[in-house]
Structures are given as structure tokens and as C-alpha cells.
Amino acid sequence: MKFRTFLRHMREGVKNIARNGWMSFASVSSIFISLFILGVFVLLSLNVSNFASQVESQVQIRVFLQLNVDKATVDRLNNDIGNMADVKTVTFVSKDEGLELLRKNLGEDGDYLLEGFDKTNNPLPDSFTVEVFEPKTIADVAKQIKAINNADGAKPIMNVKYGQGTVEKLFKVTDVVRTIGLVLVIGLSVTAMFLISNTIKMTIIHRRREIGIMKLVGATNAFIRWPFFVEGALIGFGSSLLTAIVLLFGYSKLIESTQFDLGLAMIKLVPFDDVAFLLTAALVGLGTLLGVWGSTISVRKYLKV
Amino acid sequence: MIEMQDIWKTYADGTHALRGVSVRIDRNDFVYLVGPSGAGKSTFMKLIYREEVPTKGQISVNGFNIGKLKPRKIPYVRRNIGVIFQDFRLLPKMSVYENIAFAMEVIEAPKKLIRKRTMEVIELVGLKGKHNSLPSQLSGGEQQRVAIARAIINNPSVIVADEPTGNLDPETSWGIMNLLEEINFRGATIIMATHNREIVNSLRKRVIAIESGAIVRDEVRGEYGYEI
Numbered sequence: 001m002k003f004r005t006f007l008r009h010m011r012e013g014v015k016n017i018a019r020n021g022w023m024s025f026a027s028v029s030s031i032f033i034s035l036f037i038l039g040v041f042v043l044l045s046l047n048v049s050n051f052a053s054q055v056e057s058q059v060q061i062r063v064f065l066q067l068n069v070d071k072a073t074v075d076r077l078n079n080d081i082g083n084m085a086d087v088k089t090v091t092f093v094s095k096d097e098g099l100e101l102l103r104k105n106l107g108e109d110g111d112y113l114l115e116g117f118d119k120t121n122n123p124l125p126d127s128f129t130v131e132v133f134e135p136k137t138i139a140d141v142a143k144q145i146k147a148i149n150n151a152d153g154a155k156p157i158m159n160v161k162y163g164q165g166t167v168e169k170l171f172k173v174t175d176v177v178r179t180i181g182l183v184l185v186i187g188l189s190v191t192a193m194f195l196i197s198n199t200i201k202m203t204i205i206h207r208r209r210e211i212g213i214m215k216l217v218g219a220t221n222a223f224i225r226w227p228f229f230v231e232g233a234l235i236g237f238g239s240s241l242l243t244a245i246v247l248l249f250g251y252s253k254l255i256e257s258t259q260f261d262l263g264l265a266m267i268k269l270v271p272f273d274d275v276a277f278l279l280t281a282a283l284v285g286l287g288t289l290l291g292v293w294g295s296t297i298s299v300r301k302y303l304k305v
Numbered sequence: 306m307i308e309m310q311d312i313w314k315t316y317a318d319g320t321h322a323l324r325g326v327s328v329r330i331d332r333n334d335f336v337y338l339v340g341p342s343g344a345g346k347s348t349f350m351k352l353i354y355r356e357e358v359p360t361k362g363q364i365s366v367n368g369f370n371i372g373k374l375k376p377r378k379i380p381y382v383r384r385n386i387g388v389i390f391q392d393f394r395l396l397p398k399m400s401v402y403e404n405i406a407f408a409m410e411v412i413e414a415p416k417k418l419i420r421k422r423t424m425e426v427i428e429l430v431g432l433k434g435k436h437n438s439l440p441s442q443l444s445g446g447e448q449q450r451v452a453i454a455r456a457i458i459n460n461p462s463v464i465v466a467d468e469p470t471g472n473l474d475p476e477t478s479w480g481i482m483n484l485l486e487e488i489n490f491r492g493a494t495i496i497m498a499t500h501n502r503e504i505v506n507s508l509r510k511r512v513i514a515i516e517s518g519a520i521v522r523d524e525v526r527g528e529y530g531y532e533i
Binding site: 001002004005008019020209210213214215216217218219220223 | 354356377380381382383384388394395396397398399407408410411412413415416455459
């Protein structure tokens with residue numbers, strides 16, 4: 001192909017968008033609507049998954065020590081637990097701090113229930129609060145901590161607790177939530193692909209007569225296909241970019257209103273910067289691909305004249 | 306030059322469109338193709354520009370064996386054959402200029418040459434000043450002139466016209482015939498299927514009559530010969 005012909009195809013591709021105004025509008029709308037809905041669900045499921053992670057990351061292990069454990073043993077246990085690969089932090093909570101914490105957690109009931117207890121007759125044991133990197137390893141880590149205890153003849157640890165049973169249920173729920181999100185996004189992607197490629201097909205069926213005429217005048221298949229390719233790519237790229245811009249603008253407004261105006265600071269949305277690039281790239285990539293794919297496939301069908 | 310040897314054409318639905326046609330059309334001939342509707346005239350022409358391939362027999366156009374042509378080569382053969390239809394077959398969203406220039410863009414001619422030649426041809430077919438109009442803004446006769454301009458712009462050696470005056474009033478039809486004669490005069494072979502008795506009988510040329518898929522008459526300066 002000569003360079004001037006390449007330029008001609010570019011020009012024709014752009015002109016065709018204008019020449020087939022309503023059809024182009026139909027394609028753009030179909031891409032915009034499909035990708036917009038898809039984008040909303042991607043953001044939704046990203047945030048739900050993010051929220052699930054936040055909940056998961058709050059699970060922790062409490063390690064209660066025997067009442068008679070000395071300072072040296074405490075330091076050794078602190079080191080041993082801290083050295084485990086999966087452990088993020090180990091915090092020592094002395095019995096006095098424990099009592100304070102309990103008072104705070106119980107609130108008004110605490111005043112009544114814990115009446116008479118102070119530093120001199122504190123019934124609570126010393127303890128560690130252990131946080132892990134990966135919430136799902138929590139049961140393993142708890143086991144390892146118990147193993148340290150069993151290896152030690154003095155058995156300095158009284159109890160290891162991490163909400164056995166409850167934590168497993170929580171993980172199940174968050175897993176289901178994530179899976180539902182993924183299935184929805186995949187299902188919507190497929191639907192969007194069908195919708196978009198069908199609309200593009202319709203607009204090209206409309207032009208099959210033109211393709212036949214071009215062939216009779218002696219145009220090669222490539223010559224006919226190129227402008228359609230350019231047209232499909234431009235429509236796909238333009239409308240998906242528009243979708244991404246509208247979607248992200250809306251998302252930034254949503255973050256603004258929830259985090260600042262409404263003061264819903266406890267619901268941490270996935271930060272704008274974390275999604276902006278990825279979402280734009282995914283939507284624009286998918287849109288351009290569908291534009292090209294839809295038009296190329298459909299044109300091929302009518303080239304056999 | 307076009308040569309057919311014992312051409313048979315049977316369509317998928319079992320219709321026998323042509324039954325053993327043999328004919329030779331020389332360079333610069335002007336041929337009328339006459340006969341009742343459904344006799345095989347359109348199939349005869351479609352074989353020439355390779356819209357159809359023969360079921361049996363050999364056909365050569367400008368030295369190309371049409372029946373054995375590789376799909377990749379078809380466009381290059383068609384560029385040397387100008388085709389004109391009863392229903393014009395213009396690209397509806399392109400202007401007169403763009404429709405005609407398209408045939409030259411296809412052969413990757415330089416833009417300046419396309420511009421010069423297109424304007425020339427537009428003038429030749431009598432559409433000066435209409436180059437920016439869309440086909441839908443033109444009359445039938447004008448649209449047919451655009452189709453003719455597109456067919457002749459690359460100076461093809463063969464022009465195939467399937468009832469080019471079929472949709473036009475008598476006066477406009479004569480205008481189109483003058484144009485075809487002019488093109489023939491400049492050296493192109495013309496094959497024209499027609500039902501127009503008056504034109505065939507007044508503008509005497511070679512007449513090939515087809516009935517039920519076979520050539521029943523071939524006269525150098527023939528008459529229409531049907532009473533309709």
C-alpha cells in the first residue's frame with residue numbers, strides 16, 4: 001500500500017463517521033451505555049472487595065500468658081512470635097493495660113462489673129496482640145504460636161484466641177461477595193461485547209450494498225476494509241474514552257461527598273488515583289478492541305462479491 | 306477482447322441461465338444484447354466482470370481466464386472493465402466527485418492526477434458544477450452520467466452496461482447513448498443489454514439475441530426484432 005493510500009484510508013475513516021451520522025451515533029451510544037454500566041459495576045465490586053479486605057484486616061490473634069510468667073519469657077515469646085514470616089506486628093499488652101482496655105470496651109457496664117478491681121488485684125493475664133499480613137493465614141499463625149508453647153516445658157501461654165469459627169465465616173462471606181462481583185463484571189463484559197458488536201454489525205449491514213459497489217469498481221478487500229477499520233477504532237476509542245471520563249468524574253464527586261461532605265469517613269472508598277488509570281486503560285482498551293473487531297468481522301462477511 | 310467457449314451456467318437453485326454459449330467480441334465492438342427478461346442477458350454480463358463464474362466452459366476477457374481467476378486477482382481484472390447498471394449503483398453518501406474519484410483512488414493514483422482527471426470526466430458527461438451534489442440530489446439521467454463517468458475514468462478497454470437506459474425517459478436515454486458512442490469512438494468495447502427497441506433500431510450496431518440461455522441471433526448491423 002502506498003503512503004498516500006494509507007492517508008486516504010485515514011481520511012475516509014474519519015469522513016465515514018460523519019457520513020453515517022446516525023449510525024455512528026448509535027454505535028457511540030451503545031458503547032457508552034454498555035461500558036458505563038460495566039464501569040459502575042467494576043467500581044462497585046472493587047469497593048466491596050476493598051471493604052471486605054478492611055474487615056478482614058481487623059482480625060487479630062490474642063495470646064494470653066500464664067499469670068506467673070516473668071519478664072524474660074515475655075521478651076522471648078515476643079521475639080519468637082515477631083520472627084514468624086506471616087506476622088506483621090506483635091504488641092505486648094500488660095495486665096494493667098488489659099484492664100484499662102476492658103473498662104473502655106465495656107463502657108458503663110464496666111464501671112459496675114469491674115468495680116473493686118485495680119492494679120493490686122487485677123485478675124487479668126498479660127497478653128500479646130498479633131496482627132498478620134494475610135488475614136487468611138491467621139489460623140496457621142495461631143497454630144504456630146501454640147506450637148511454641150508446646151515446645152516449651154514451662155508452657156508459658158495460657159490461651160490463643162482469634163475468633164475461631166467466626167473468622168472462618170467472615171472469610172466465607174467476603175469470598176462470596178468477591179465472587180459475585182467478579183461474575184457480575186465478567187457477565188456484563190460479555191453482554192457489553194455482544195451489544196456493541198451487534199450494533200456495529202447493524203450499521204455495516206446497512207452498508208453492504210456500498211461494499212458490493214466498491215468491489216465492482218475494482219477495489220481490493222484491503223482497500224475496502226481499511227476505512228472501516230479506522231472508523232471502528234476511532235468510534236471505539238472515542239466513546240470509551242468519553243465513558244471513562246464521565247465515570248471517573250462521577251467517582252471523584254462521590255469520593256468528595258462521602259469522605260468530606262457527609263463525613264462517612266469509616267467507609268473508605270478505593271482512592272481515585274488507584275482506579276483512574278486502570279479503569280481508563282481497561283475501558284478504552286476494550287472499547288477500541290470492540291470497535292475494530294465488530295467492524296472488521298462484519299465487513300469480511302460482505303466482501304465475498 | 307472477450308471470448309466465450311461453450312459456456313454453461315446453472316445457478317444453485319437449478320436454473321439454467323446459459324446453455325452452451327460461444328461468442329467472440331472484438332476490441333472496439335459495440336454490441337447490443339437483446340432478448341426477453343430472464344433469457345440470460347444479465348448472467349452473460351456478470352460472467353464478463355466476474356460476478357459469476359461459469360459452471361462449464363471457458364471465458365477469457367483481455368487475456369484473463371475468468372473462470373480460473375484467483376480471488377486476489379479479481380479486483381485487477383475489474384479495473385479494466387467499466388460496469389454501468391440500470392439502478393446506477395452509486396455510493397449514496399458520497400458526492401458526485403467522490404463517487405467518480407473512488408475508481409481512481411482504488412488504483413492508487415496520485416491525488417493531483419485524480420483531481421484533474423475527475424473534473425475532466427465530470428465535464429465530459431455534462432455534469433459540470435454538480436461535483437459536490439449527492440446522488441440523491443440528482444435526476445435519474447444525471448445519476449446515470451455519474452455512473453458512466455465512474456466506469457470510464459480509468460480508460461477501461463471494456464464497458465459493460467446492463468440496461469443503462471432502463472430507468473430513463475427517451476430524451477435522457479439518447480443523451481446517454483451519445484455518451485456511450487463517444488466512449489466507443491475513443492476505443493472501448495461496449496456491451497449493452499437493452500429492451501429499448503427504438504435505440505437498437507435507430508443506432509444500428511451488432512445485435513446478439515439470447516433466448517432461454519442460448520444465442521439465437523448474431524447480426525453485424527441487426528435490429529431489435531421483438532414485438533413488445
